[in-house]
Amino acid sequence: MGILETKGLGKTFGGNSVFRNVDIELEGGQLTVLGGINGSGKSILIKTISGDIRPDSGKIIFEGSPVDLTSIVQARRIGISAVYQEYMLVPDLTVAENILLGSRKFTINRRKMNDQVSRFLEQFGLGFDPSSKVSSFSSDDQVLLECAAAAFYGPKVLILDDLFSFLRGAAQMKLLEMIDSLKKGGAAVLVTTSDPEVMVLGDRLFFLDCSGIKPLPLHTKESDILEMLGVSPEYSIESVEGEPLIDIDNLADTGIDLSLKRGEILFISCDNEVSLREFTRALTRQDPFSENTVAILREAKNFFERFSSRGHPSEAEKYFSANLKNTGLVSQIMLKKSRNFKSKRSLKKSFILNKESVVSVKSFLAGLGRVSGFSSLMRDEDKKLSHLRFDACDLFIFIRPLIGLDPVSTSALAEVLQEIVDRSKAAVIISDDIKSGKLCTRIMNKCK
Numbered sequence: 001m002g003i004l005e006t007k008g009l010g011k012t013f014g015g016n017s018v019f020r021n022v023d024i025e026l027e028g029g030q031l032t033v034l035g036g037i038n039g040s041g042k043s044i045l046i047k048t049i050s051g052d053i054r055p056d057s058g059k060i061i062f063e064g065s066p067v068d069l070t071s072i073v074q075a076r077r078i079g080i081s082a083v084y085q086e087y088m089l090v091p092d093l094t095v096a097e098n099i100l101l102g103s104r105k106f107t108i109n110r111r112k113m114n115d116q117v118s119r120f121l122e123q124f125g126l127g128f129d130p131s132s133k134v135s136s137f138s139s140d141d142q143v144l145l146e147c148a149a150a151a152f153y154g155p156k157v158l159i160l161d162d163l164f165s166f167l168r169g170a171a172q173m174k175l176l177e178m179i180d181s182l183k184k185g186g187a188a189v190l191v192t193t194s195d196p197e198v199m200v201l202g203d204r205l206f207f208l209d210c211s212g213i214k215p216l217p218l219h220t221k222e223s224d225i226l227e228m229l230g231v232s233p234e235y236s237i238e239s240v241e242g243e244p245l246i247d248i249d250n251l252a253d254t255g256i257d258l259s260l261k262r263g264e265i266l267f268i269s270c271d272n273e274v275s276l277r278e279f280t281r282a283l284t285r286q287d288p289f290s291e292n293t294v295a296i297l298r299e300a301k302n303f304f305e306r307f308s309s310r311g312h313p314s315e316a317e318k319y320f321s322a323n324l325k326n327t328g329l330v331s332q333i334m335l336k337k338s339r340n341f342k343s344k345r346s347l348k349k350s351f352i353l354n355k356e357s358v359v360s361v362k363s364f365l366a367g368l369g370r371v372s373g374f375s376s377l378m379r380d381e382d383k384k385l386s387h388l389r390f391d392a393c394d395l396f397i398f399i400r401p402l403i404g405l406d407p408v409s410t411s412a413l414a415e416v417l418q419e420i421v422d423r424s425k426a427a428v429i430i431s432d433d434i435k436s437g438k439l440c441t442r443i444m445n446k447c448k
Contacts, residue, residue: 002027003188004049004080004157009058011044018044022058022213024206026157026188031179033202034192035216037229037406038362039373040208042192043085046159049190050082051075063156079156083146083163091135095121095128099149124148124178138273140171147178158182159190164198165404168432176201194406196225231407235414237265239441242424244340245394246347252282253345258444262394262424265417267440270432276399279430282346284331284397288358328361328401328431332393356389361401361413370412396420396427402436414439 002025010020019041026032036042047053049060051069059066062078069075072082089098096110096117114130121128126148134142143163150158160179164172179189193199199207205216207228216225226233242262251258254275260266270276281287334354335341341351366374367386401413417439420427429436437443 005061007059009055012056028186028188029183030203031189032204033199034206035199036208037408046161050080081150081155082159083150085161089134094131096130099152157188162192165195196222231411235438237441240421245426247342249344252278260426262426263421265427265440267429267437267443280399328403329358329399330361330364331358331397332356332389333395334392335394365412371409394425398429400431
């Protein structure tokens with residue numbers, strides 16, 4: 001018997017079954033991967049296992065005995081810790097304060113706290129200054145810190161919800177090293193993911209879809225998973241030669257000139273988060289890095305504060321607002337005139353007739369009806385509004401669009417981008433992920 005088991009676990013929201021009859025077993029010293037496409041219920045499942053959500057049916061067995069988990073605090077006390085897709089850190093607190101927050105080791109003696117946390121972080125090879133504020137950290141380091149904070153309690157089970165798709169190269173390797181260290185200590189680690197590259201990294205692999213959960217053979221390859229999903233890893237966007245749309249000299253004060261025509265999808269490749277932020281501001285004339293609850297975006301805003309003035313939020317608003325940490329963003333812009341715009345440093349406000357709020361790429365695709373996994377969340381009025389925005393806007397700015405997207409959603413995004421081209425509209429993709437280049441008709445030189 002494993003450390004943790006579920007028997008016939010099921011959950012329903014709004015009359016729709018999220019998952020049912022889930023049987024899964026987590027063994028100590030093993031990495032178990034739970035794969036599935038966006039909207040398959042992975043996040044709800046791990047929140048159920050970790051005490052944040054109560055199941056409607058089935059039971060959870062921990063160390064041989066059934067447990068009735070009523071909160072994440074209770075789950076953590078018995079040895080189950082989780083890192084969710086919601087942003088869990090407090091930006092204005094230090095590293096030590098974030099890790100010790102809620103524990104009995106949180107004291108007014110800052111030196112004692114810093115020394116204790118410094119020794120703990122050394123176990124994972126993390127050289128974070130315990131006195132530094134989290135708001136100064138890069139997005140990768142914030143995620144690693146969240147994982148370290150969850151591991152601080154010495155969990156017997158650690159659950160990480162779809163974090164690998166948010167991290168890049170070196171940070172992914174560091175997270176794997178942390179997982180390996182926890183495995184050697186006897187912990188059971190459960191990782192959820194929508195990325196086939198991550199699915200094949202575990203000691204055990206399960207896949208969740210509308211039919212339930214099923215184990216996949218350990219020798220399963222990425223190509224096998226893509227074949228099972230019915231998608232190809234290759235995408236080709238064919239450009240349509242159109243009229244000039246925008247010319248910007250010295251974009252974002254980088255010395256780089258941007259020229260964009262209708263029928264183009266331009267990829268701006270960024271080397272760091274600073275250039276990513278500056279180029280996004282220059283083209284969207286918005287600052288999504290402080291307006292959304294996303295780890296790459298600096299601030300965590302309370303859900304109730306975001307929607308208290310808007311009446312009762314829809315199921316889609318609830319879902320997508322709660323899952324913005326692990327997603328790319330899109331800004332849709334309607335331009336005032338049909339002639340070519342010339343400016344310096346940024347897109348001028350006077351050129352913009354209408355500018356929609358920045359939304360997640362997942363929400364954008366769901367509203368257009370391109371991803372079936374979210375169809376039950378979207379109201380008819382949501383869908384109509386999404387199509388009206390898409391029809392009316394000339395320019396689409398995508399920021400890190402592939403973050404958190406499964407292969408099916410990525411394929412749907414490629415189809416939408418091709419439709420943008422065919423309609424003589426234009427799009428710019430701003431990302432530090434070179435894979436985004438596959439979705440473009442042209443790549444701009446790397447930003448320094």
